[in-house]
Amino acid sequence: MQQAASDIVFQSYGRCCNNEQFFIDFYDRFMSSSDEVRALFVDTDMKQQRHLLRNGIMQLVLHSRGMPDTKLRALGESHSRRGYGIQPQWYSLWLQALIDTVRKHDPEFDENTEASWREAIGPGIELIRGAY
Structure with missing residues (x-):
């Protein structure tokens, strides 16, 4: 029996959360993806931001x-043009940085894991992006 994408992602994320460095590495990758993205975090408390990221990814997984x-x-509204002004095109950079x-952090990562992440959280990302 094939395991559901959401189950694979839930387990993969659990393995990633075992190391706080996962969240640090994510922001290093995400901020290096674009000068515009890097500028978003200039005056940000990154410890707090990593906590928000941990919760946000969990919301996508759940x-x-x-x-x-x-x-x-609610995340979509806070990230929309009425909130933080997160541009719709930045979500693909966010997803690639996450993948x-x-x-890097999930020792069981393979092509199926990547496909499962994209399948499982894609609709949630689109919901957030669509609020722009």
Whole structure:
């Protein structure tokens, strides 16, 4: 029996969360993806930001496992043009930075893991992006 993408992602994320360096490495990758993205974090408390990231990814994972989209809708609103002004094109950079960081930190990462991440959290990311 093939394991559901959301189960694979839940387990993969659990392995990544075992090391706080995962979140540091994510932001290093994400901020190096674009000068515009780097500028977003100039005056940011990165310890707090990493905590928010941990929770945000978990919300995406839980949504893929059937949780209501209430928290993702709130994230979409806070990241929209009425909030932080996160440009829609930056979400693909965010997702690629996440995949690359999971690849580095999940010892069981393979092509199926990557495909599962994209399948499981893609709809949640689109929900957030769509609020722009």
